[in-house]
Amino acid sequence: MLKVDQEWIARAEAQYPGLRKTIYSWDAMDLPPCPLCGSANTAKVSAGLVGRSLHLAAATTKIRLLANGYPADCYCNQCGRYFDGPDSGNAQTIGARTK
Numbered sequence: 001m002l003k004v005d006q007e008w009i010a011r012a013e014a015q016y017p018g019l020r021k022t023i024y025s026w027d028a029m030d031l032p033p034c035p036l037c038g039s040a041n042t043a044k045v046s047a048g049l050v051g052r053s054l055h056l057a058a059a060t061t062k063i064r065l066l067a068n069g070y071p072a073d074c075y076c077n078q079c080g081r082y083f084d085g086p087d088s089g090n091a092q093t094i095g096a097r098t099k
């Protein structure tokens with residue numbers, strides 16, 4: 001889900017060329033729902049706290065930035081817990097854990 005408007009994206013794009021495309025591709029990402037609370041409001045965990053990533057994280061709810069380390073693949077924006085998503089296909093989520 002996008003958290004910013006077109007004007008914000010245009011400004012970010014001016015600062016980081018190509019960012020608009022990155023934002024949209026992240027925002028369109030199909031992520032597994034949270035196995036703990038069932039929410040579809042989930043994010044993919046990514047490392048790196050550089051300007052570009054920070055702008056990306058400010059723009060869409062689908063990325064969860066961490067300075068280092070991956071407690072799990074995915075993060076639930078609803079209940080605030082990390083969980084491992086399926087690698088591919090329809091496998092259901094396993095190994096949910098909290099942090």
Ligand SMILES: [Zn+2]
Binds near residue numbers: 037038039076077079
């Ligand atoms: Zn949840």
